[in-house]
Each structure stands twice: as structure tokens, then as C-alpha cells.
Amino acid sequence: METITHRxxxxNGVNLHVxxxxxxxxxxxxxxxxxxxxSWRHQILSLSSLGFRAVAPDLRGYGDLRRPSLHPRSYSILHIxxxxxxxxxSLGQDKVFVVGHDWGATVAWNLCMLRPDRVKAxxxxxxxxxxxxxxxxxxxSIRALLGDDHYICMFQEPGQVEAEFARMDIKLLVNSILTYREPAPLTGSKIKGFRESPVEELPPWLTEEDIHYFVSKFDKSGFTGGLNYYRNMNRNWELTAPWTGVKIQVPVKFIVGxxxxxxxxxxxxxxxxxGGFKRDVPFLQDVVVMKGVGHFIxxxxxxxxxxxxxxFIRKF
Incomplete structure (x- = not known):
């Protein structure tokens, strides 16, 4: 890990840690x-050993970023x-390969939708x-389908979930989220229940050193930056109206547990x-469903x- 460089x-008006x-x-x-x-520590080492330059930023609002205003309006999908x-x-590249997970996947879809000219695959x-x-x-739509207790609905009001998180030990919170494996929607009630059901033993893929790294960063930055991505979901819908009906026009591989x-x-x-996914992502080449695997795949x-x-990427 010590061979990974940092700068x-x-x-775009912020200083990202990369x-x-x-x-x-x-x-x-x-x-x-x-x-x-x-989160990409393993992939950085693997891809760099195979002839690629692996680049993993802390996104706006995360980690060692010298953050912009924590006002939600600074976190629209157009900003990210x-x-x-x-x-x-800044890397001197016309096009790059892109890999995303969770909100990073949402950002990657939007990067491909808004600027497909910058993405190889x-x-x-x-x-x-x-x-x-x-x-x-x-x-x-989420509120109508899954109710006010769905975690995305819970995250909407600035300060509300931050106060809930403040009642928890950060280590307990990070442990509970990273090891969550219930194949069902996450609710606010389940998040509040993390206090009563702490993780007793880490899975083999997650070490105390890993947890310490995440905790050390969120202890300094807090969670507001990341939560603001959720608070822009309806605003992003408004901002991206000109792209209604646009399909993803780059080669894609999708993986899920x-x-x-x-x-x-x-x-x-x-x-x-x-068929819906292939309709909207016409250059979708492969879908992999990994058995017995949770969210943090x-x-x-x-x-x-x-x-x-x-x-996948070696083909291009």
C-alpha cells in the first residue's frame, strides 16, 4: 500500500486528494x-501491475479534500x-477507462451520459x-414505492441524519454499513438499530486497519459531503432535463452481488x-451476478x- 502515491x-474550484x-x-x-x-486499494495494486495507471480520487466532500461549502447546492451531479x-x-488524457461503485456508479453513468467523448469503456x-x-x-418515486423510512428519504433533511450518526460511535457506524448484507432495502429504522446490534466480528475481507482508515477520515470530515449527493437527487433530475431519453453510448460491463x-x-x-437495462445501455456487453456477495463488492x-x-478493459 505504501507504493501508492498521493497528491x-x-x-473545478476544489482540491481533490488523488x-x-x-x-x-x-x-x-x-x-x-x-x-x-x-475502497479501491486492491484494484489500484492489481491494475497497476498489469500495465495500467490506476487513479482513485476522494470525491468532492470526502476524505482529505479541501472542501467547498457544505451547502447541498455545491454537490449537484454537474459539479461532480x-x-x-x-x-x-489534468492527467493529460482525452479518454479514460472508468470504474464505479455505489454512488460512484451513479456518477460514472452520468459522466458517460454527459461526456461520452471522455470514456473508453x-x-x-x-x-x-x-x-x-x-x-x-x-x-x-422512492418515497411512494418504499415509504418515508427508506434511507434515501431519511437522508434528505440537512442535519437530521448527521444528528443520528452523532449518537453513534463512528467505528460502529462504519462497521455496520460496510458489513450490511441483508438482501432488502435499507431503512432508517435499520440504521438506528445499528446501535443495538454492533458488529461482533469483522468478515475476513475487512481488517481493523481498514476500518481505522475510514474512521480516521470521517472523524475529521463528517458525513455531510457524502450525504449531500442524496440531497441533490431531485435537483439533478431538474438539471438533467435536456438529457431525457439519452442512452449510455459506451461499452459497459455491469457487476452486482x-x-x-x-x-x-x-x-x-x-x-x-x-431487457430494460440493455435497451437503455445498448452497448452493455456483460452482466455478472456474483453469488453470496453483498454491496461492497x-x-x-x-x-x-x-x-x-x-x-474487460484490455479488449479496447
């Missing part, structure tokens, strides 16, 4: 919530995609493409397996995920 890059290693074609690794560049386009520019995990519905705002809460929410399985099965990424 700050000034992009971890990287290797020489060759760039692979941009985009993390989710509540994560950091560190703008950060990554500027980062690609995409490997995305856990979160499927969600085309913009011309009438239904996403948070309103069969125990992932996202895979077991709403009609996601039908969307993936009955790139950490839980690091070697397999690294192999999946390499096997």
Missing part, C-alpha cells in the same frame, strides 16, 4: 458512500462530473443506470434481466473484481 489536484499508481492507460476509479479512494472531467484533463458495480423519467422525481440491497430493491432484477471480492475489470 492534491486543483479541479491516490494513484502505475503507468499506461488511465483507469479512473470512482468510490461510493460512505467510502473513499481506499465537472470535477472528474477536469481531473481527466465503463465497468460499473451495484447501481444500475436509471434513465430520467420525464415526470417522476427520483426521491418522490446477489445479496446486494440494490439488486433486491423494487424491479431492479427485472430491469437487468428482462470490490472490497469483499477484490481479486475477482480486479480480474473482471482487467478482462
Amino acid at each position: 492534491r489536484v486543483a479541479v 491516490a494513484e499508481k502505475g503507468e499506461g492507460p488511465v483507469v479512473l476509479l470512482i468510490h461510493g458512500f460512505p467510502e473513499l479512494w481506499y 462530473v465537472g470535477d472528474l472531467v477536469a481531473l481527466i484533463d 465503463l465497468v460499473n458495480m451495484s447501481v444500475v443506470f436509471s434513465p430520467r423519467h420525464p415526470k417522476w422525481k427520483p426521491v418522490d 446477489d445479496l446486494d440491497l440494490t439488486y433486491n430493491t423494487g424491479n431492479v432484477k427485472d430491469y437487468i434481466h428482462k 470490490n472490497q469483499e471480492r477484490p481479486n475477482e473484481i480486479s480480474d473482471h475489470i482487467y478482462d
